[in-house]
Amino acid sequence: MMTFDEIKTLLTDKFGADAIMDAETSGLQPAILINPEMIVKVCEELRDNEKTWFDFLSCLSGIDHGIESNKFSVVYHLASIPYNRQLVLKVVKEHSRNSENLPVFHSVSGVWHTAEWHEREAYDLVGIRFEGHPDMRRILLPDDWEGYPLRKDYQAAEEYKGIKIN
Template sequence: MTFEEIHALLSDKFGSKVIVDSQTSGLQPALFIHPDYIVPICEELRDNQLTWFDFLSCLTGVDHGPESNKFSVVYHLASIPHQHQLVLKVEIEHDRNLEVLPSFKSVSDVWKTAEWHEREAFDLVGIDFEGHPDQRRILLPDDWEGYPLRKDYQAAEEYKGIKIN
């Protein structure tokens, strides 16, 4: 299926409000999905025999910086049988408060590999995934403070007596 056919399929099934925007410039076109619909959209793309996106190849958390107060999650999907790919993006505004993290719905029930990808986005960007079965740090120590891939992250000078460069 082409990008335009997938766009039409999702709009027909879920209505016009589900796709917030589309990005056709660049190497990979992307559909911007309304955050409330990411799980049903992913289920449809996985289960529909016309699309059959059986593989979540990458999930990435993105901090758009303090000036925009936006966070997003980017999903790179692939269909091994149909040999096509698709990028989905979900974006929200957040005030950067570390006490209440930006939150997106988990797709770990759709693709099990999302459990690892979402843990990494939580650990490094500070994104909460609602419904994740085991959301905890995956790369950094449990007592690490902050989220190193945030644009406003201030690295500590030392960790447990060890100087950090």
């Protein structure tokens, strides 16, 4: 079973120094920050490489880092069932807060089909679009819902179709 540092080295050797932006090692689960343009190739490598075999996407979450930072990220929790190992990957992008122009990340639904539902949740609640997703539409809220409830600048409506919300 490969260590966290060995996985970082494997990815750097395979894709070059530009693939890894940084690493977070101070939290409960260390994370590798991946260049957003490389996320699909990195995920394919981690799934297919016999040294890693991250065959399951446990969770994918969209995050709004706040109005001041104008950053959005996606966090991927991977699991290797054969090796009983977990790994966290993150991608971060700066993006304006214009609701007409949503942040876009590459879909990993071609790597793990479970990503289809997770990416739809991130779209529905945070307003992150996933390029290459086969069915990018709301999954929890009605199709005509305005806004993205987990964004830091979300303003809740007072009612929806005559039903009081607040």
